[in-house]
Amino acid sequence: MKRSGPLYTLLAGLALGLFVLSLNATTGEGTSSYGEAPAATASPAPSTSPSGSGSASASAEPSASPSKASPTRTARAKTSYAGRTDDDSSAISISIRGDKAIAYFCDGRTKESWLKGNVEDNGEMKLSGKHGAKLDGRLTGDRVRGTTTVEKRPYGFTAKKAVKPSGLYRATTEVRGAEIDGGWIVLPDGRQVGIVRRDDKPSAAPPIDPDSGAVTVDGDSLTARPVVP
Template sequence: MKLQGPLVTLFAVAVIAVTLFAVNESQAPNRAAEQGAPLTEAGATTTATAPPTTASAAPSTTTARQADSAFPDEAVYVGRSQTGGIAVAVAVSGTKAAGYLCDGENVEWWLEGTVSGDTVTLRGPDGTRLTGQLADYAVSGEITAPGKRWQYSTQLANEPAGLYQGTATVNGKQNDIGWIVLPDGSQVGVRTVSGQSSPAPALSVAQGGARVDGAFVGAERIDGDSDVLASRFHAGSARGLCRS
């Protein structure tokens, strides 16, 4: 009877030890998972925030650069020579181009030509030549005429700015008129009658023409494939092509 007490004590201690061991083993997987979690999250974070490669960003940049270096299908560019004495208009349509140069008094040239990539080349029947290159939605380059040379720059013209031409018989005389309407609304143009040139009358873009000696002369907006040179010939002679 005296051994019962110690045996009970030993039995109780054994039960407690077994219980603690079982609890410790059941919590071991949770501790291992908790210790592994930060590594997994860190790896996920590194993958998610990895910067895009240079190769993946290159196509959009290249596409934008190509778009800027090619003429649109339809456009008109207007401006002046560097000295300001000559107004310049260049119209493009696909691979074709037309142009007009004038001083607003008695000098004018009509030209036709072609577009290739970012370059436009125009020529007149008297040897006048315009070359231009597109950059940042503007065209600039050089104009050469017999004994003359200018540098020029133009910008994209949104209507009503642009290039216009009017041809009509008034009081029995042929009138040929060219106008360049600049972005600020100002106009530069020349009127040619019977081989004599003078400043063009004011053009009303809203009304589509101008009043000339009491008659109304209609005006059309010129685009790149307009046949501007054909309208400058009458009875086999060139008129209004170059005055100096």
């Protein structure tokens, strides 16, 4: 009976040893599984941009700055221009309203011409009259510079903006059975140049009253009125 004691003691020691080994193994696996922090996964940041439909509508909105329209033909208020030819032999006046123009060339004795045509957006004008008369000019600022051709002779000219009563006047009527057609240019310095035709026979025109346009032709009182295209 005394010999069985050590045997039980040995078995008990082995059992204890196996228990300790089993406990160590279990503890080591736990360290291996949870000792390292799991890899950080970036959570998607909340989107600050508007949704797809919002972006589409935002891009579709018109720009805040207004768009500039292409230049178009500008309506011009009625304006007159008057001046002399470069050789100082004749006078010329041009009346413009919108894109229309009427011009009158006159030497104050026998040579005259009425011309008409269009004015382009850039101020260029090409006017024409009877017997091949023509005018090529350009409106720039407060003047028209160009060339008019009358009876096949070219005349360079400069016509400056006319302040009333300066400008272009005309009177047409019948006096004692005669057809009267008169044209007058009142220059900025007050001088007048004009021709009156009686049944198509030209002669120097009598002066008009610059303020009222009143004029006496062959003893009859007429009124010369501003020419408007």
